Each structure stands twice: as C-alpha cells, then as structure tokens.
C-alpha cells in the first residue's frame with residue numbers, strides 16, 4: 001500500500017474511534033503501526049485533538065543515525081506531514097542522557113562506496129524533510145547531542161535543552177578528523193551567525209547547555225523533567241499563528257539553503273563517498289571509535 005493510501009486509511013479509521021483528550025492514552029495510530037514493527041527505533045504519539053505529534057527516538061544505546069534509523073525516521077515524518085491534522089511535531093529521546101549521538105560512525109567505517117552513498121542520501125533526506133517541514137518542529141533535547149544529533153536539533157524551528165551541565169551539543173566533526181558538509185554549516189550559520197559557526201566548526205566545539213543558550217544554539221533551558229511540558233507550552237504559542245502565514249515565512253527563510261543542497265545533491269553524495277572512503281579518514285574514524293571504547297575502561 002502506498003504511503004498516501006495508508007494515510008487515507010488511517011484518517012478514515014480515526015473517524016470511527018472515540019476522541020481522547022490531552023494527557024490520556026491513545027489514539028496513537030502511528031504509534032500502533034510502529035509498535036507492530038519488529039524493530040522500532042522511533043515511536044510516534046499523535047494526538048489528533050491538539051494536532052501535535054511527539055516523536056520518541058528509541059534506538060539504544062545512543063540513538064545513532066544509522067541507515068535503518070534514518071529510513072524509519074523519514075517514513076514517520078512523511079506520514080505526519082501528509083496528515084493535515086498534524087500541525088506540530090516534538091522530537092525527543094527515550095534513551096537516558098543522550099538525544100542523539102549523531103551519525104552512526106559504523107555506517108561510515110569499513111563500508112563499500114555504494115553503501116556509503118546510500119547512507120549519505122538518507123542523511124540528506126532526513127535534513128531536507130525536516131528543514132522543509134510545514135509542521136512546527138520543536139527539539140526537546142534531553143541529553144547530549146553531538147554532530148548529526150546537533151544538526152537534527154538545529155533543523156527544527158525551536159530548541160529546548162535540559163539544563164544538565166554534563167550534556168553537550170555542537171558540530172564536533174573536526175574532532176573526528178572529518179568535515180561538516182556545507183549544509184550542516186549553513187544550518188548552524190542560519191541559527192547562530194557566521195562568526196560563531198566558523199569558530200565552532202573549526203574547533204569542533206561542544207557546548208554545555210548554558211553556553212549553547214548563550215550563543216543561541218538552543219532557545220531555552222529547563223529542568224530535565226519539565227522538557228516535554230515546556231515543549232508543549234511553546235508549541236501552543238506557535239499553534240496560535242495561522243499555518244499558511246507561518247509556513248510561507250518559514251519557507252522564505254529556509255528555501256535558499258534547501259535549494260543549495262537540492263541542486264547539488266548528487267555531487268554532495270559523491271564528495272562524501274570520496275572523502276569518507278579515503279584511507280586517512282578511515283584511520284581517523286578507527287582511532288575515534290577506539291577512543292569511544294576506551295572511555296569505558
């Protein structure tokens with residue numbers, strides 16, 4: 001069944017069900033579909049009364065963005081996007097202490113060029129879908145969020161981070177000996193400005209929550225146990241704005257950045273594949289993986 005057809009069935013089913021209020025259990029049609037899948041990395045709770053979905057990333061141990069994860073994420077996002085009843089999306093993590101560890105390093109290490117290309121296309125797809133989303137998107141960052149995790153948060157409309165000093169967020173690619181692509185850089189520069197982005201990217205800076213708030217990388221800090229209620233409160237404010245006016249404004253702000261990637265997509269994939277499969281880069285990634293392992297002992 002096509003996605004569009006599946007969504008139509010979902011909508012018509014929802015007409016047959018009783019309506020639930022805030023804070024109550026289902027109607028979690030998307031969630032139910034997810035729970036039926038054998039390896040769910042994403043759980044989506046959609047509340048048709050409020051028009052808000054909460055996407056919980058639940059891929060242990062650290063919500064790293066593997067090809068499977070990204071595929072599931074994009075399918076979930078697309079389903080919500082196609083449901084006109086869904087106006088807002090909150091993205092958060094079910095894993096303790098981590099929002100997302102960024103791209104799955106194992107997807108970039110020791111893989112064939114074809115597989116690397118497929119993986120990079122999925123990373124692009126996640127960014128294109130989320131950055132260009134018509135929905136109001138809020139990242140409820142309840143843990144560390146380096147590199148691709150930071151990109152995912154930056155791609156949302158608003159970021160709320162748990163005020164826990166041991167959590168960090170930033171584009172730390174240079175620390176791994178790799179380079180954040182131009183659209184990672186553009187997304188950050190659109191949020192915090194050119195100078196802060198240049199410093200952060202060259203040095204691979206990871207900010208604690210207060211520093212992140214200071215530079216504008218996140219918009220608000222709250223105690224960790226209040227992160228979802230704070231996201232819901234913020235969402236209510238954004239929902240008060242007429243959708244069409246907000247969506248056109250969002251598109252006006254983001255379209256040039258999105259167009260830069262869409263018109264260079266194949267070249268960007270080729271660049272990534274050529275870069276990541278270099279012996280020297282593979283060596284850096286191996287060294288970084290070893291550091292991650294040693295950290296435990």
Ligand code: CO8
Nearest residue numbers: 061062064101102103104105106144146147148178179292
């Ligand atoms: N990918 C794969 N595995 C990971 C990753 C990751 N990104 N991060 C952590 N892991 C693994 C660890 O190796 C460890 O595995 P194991 O249990 O087998 O030893 C397990 O997850 C748990 O990790 P930790 O013990 O470190 O968990 P903590 O809760 O102590 O810390 C952190 C969580 C803070 C997320 C920490 O794991 C960390 O810093 N991870 C690395 C994050 C990082 O640097 N990510 C960068 C990825 S690159 C990217 O996203 C953009 C690349 C752009 C490419 C451009 C090229 C051109």
